[in-house]
Amino acid sequence: MVAVGTYIAGRLVFRDGFEDAGWQWGKPGHYVYAFGLALFLWAFSRIVEQLLGIYEAPKDVNITTILAEFLLSFTITLIPAFSEEFGWRGYLLPRLFTRYSTRYALLLHGFITWVWHLPVVVVMGTQLGGNPLISVPLIMLISLIPTIMHAVVFAYIWSSTQSLAVATVYHAAFDEVRDSIEGTVGLGPLSQNWQMLILTILGIALLWKAKWKVKSRKVLD
Template structure:
């Protein structure tokens, strides 16, 4: 009993039912409605926060005390931007210099920067939606139930499952038999997605800040989308980030010191 009302113990199944019921319809609707409705994916991200708020406030009534309500230090945000640039801009520059992939059109750096700043600003709220849900709310409860590594892997697997509607669409857009391309995209994305979730978790855990994790999330998404929409992304750019995030995630999972006690 909390604050004079009865509260039920946290249930992962109930929590995920709430999150998926609120967010998946937007992911599923987008491919049927067309590219003009791509912002529905941002709404889906926001729904992760809405569902987490409903769970913590009204269903389990366990609050959000350990979510990471600190701004973090400015240098942490700088590091987050540097990581996003290393994952996307670095391989794209290498592609251009080596002639692996040439830009399909000439775009000025000022135009690219302006486009990025606008999209980054817009994406901050949806990015916070995911960070609040997956890291701020879910992960502390998994840390309280499971070993550190198991909790991290489970939360990473959940984020992969949450992205399945988008992954299915990516597979359907590939040339060839969708019965092959869809499972292939799902399989190839599994480990990098789980390991990227570990990277997200480490940023949040080490800084104790949803703000820093949100900055990284928005930077990662919008550096990628800005480059893709302007100068394009070649094969090195698309695979580089998967390789680096997989290596980084495994290293953090194996060697990092996780601040889990303060989050329980």
């Protein structure tokens, strides 16, 4: 639906096109970094949990099972991942850059992506147990800053590579490294909190220090 809405906006409503969306493949190294970051966020912390005995994996699961599940789900997830990257980074963000300061545009686009994911966040809150009037607002509050900062990370990947393809691969890798591990060996408390901590720190650092490739374009009212 993100891609459909974006296409309608760019072709039928505002008619400003998608020339600045990032129609480049990027360099091979970009994809290595994209996969590396996804593995660092999920697999690294899971390995640490296993080595320290914090969260033990089931005895009947092996690396082949994890890889097979990842490859299948990663291939399928490329489609919705591209949809979001096309909408949030390829279309929304360049237009926010023309109206607001770089930092404000990044934060605003991150907040919008958080709002888009609120149905998932609400479901997570109801699954925590207890009173949903407490658990749902709590999980919403906890997810707000990490989600916005992760959007900044997504934006930097897209901006620095000028490639929707690289951003899409990172998006799919992030989701499916997580889901493949969770569906096979499980995610312990370190794994679940590690990625939020790292993404928050990384997002703040990029927001504060990174040099952003912002293209000037005509604003259509």
